[in-house]
Amino acid sequence: GNSVTQMEGPVTLSEEAFLTINCTYTATGYPSLFWYVQYPGEGLQLLLKATKADDKGSNKGFEATYRKETTSFHLEKGSVQVSDSAVYFCALNNQAGTALIFGKGTTLSVSS
């Protein structure tokens, strides 16, 4: 079946450090891939997405590239800020209009 695996947290970084959160997936066909962010006390917000192989999603300095050969969609940011502290979820859906399958989430804590 379809599934998403992302690295266990928490991830603790200093401000301006480089961030990588690994995400790999298992799916039939050609899923769309997403990163969602959940700030403390808030709901999920779409951070970025990619709909086909080699697509790069980007937003707010975050990037992730859809790698079909490695079934991965790793999230990266070159210089994190304290305000990036949140829980990050990798997700996929295998068909437009369907529910998302989420990874377990990775908590990021950035200190100044």
Add this chain to the structure above:
Amino acid sequence: GAVVSQHPSWVICKSGTSVKIECRSLDFQATTMFWYRQFPKQSLMLMATSNEGSKATYEQGVEKDKFLINHASLTLSTLTVTSAHPEDSSFYICSAFPRGAGRGGQGDTQYFGPGTRLTVL
């Protein structure tokens, strides 16, 4: 941008009572809404798919008689937790697809509500 609201944002109730949670798409119509459940420090798990004008589709292991879903209009879906027990305490989140989404191929964005924190005493 598309906005989804949930009401209430948090609720505390006694064991045995029923609680209704509303999910509204504020600036778009949604033929499909999803209800997820999130336990502390865990991921979101799909509970059911709510389709306007028809019965909800429940995921395996989710009791349809306990979690009643009504999608009465294109902007409102409700989740009623009947005879709630402490193990039902969780964070309930809805999401909605804009009407017409899904016809253009994969990757259509669904919009999430802020969630409802349910605590059953």
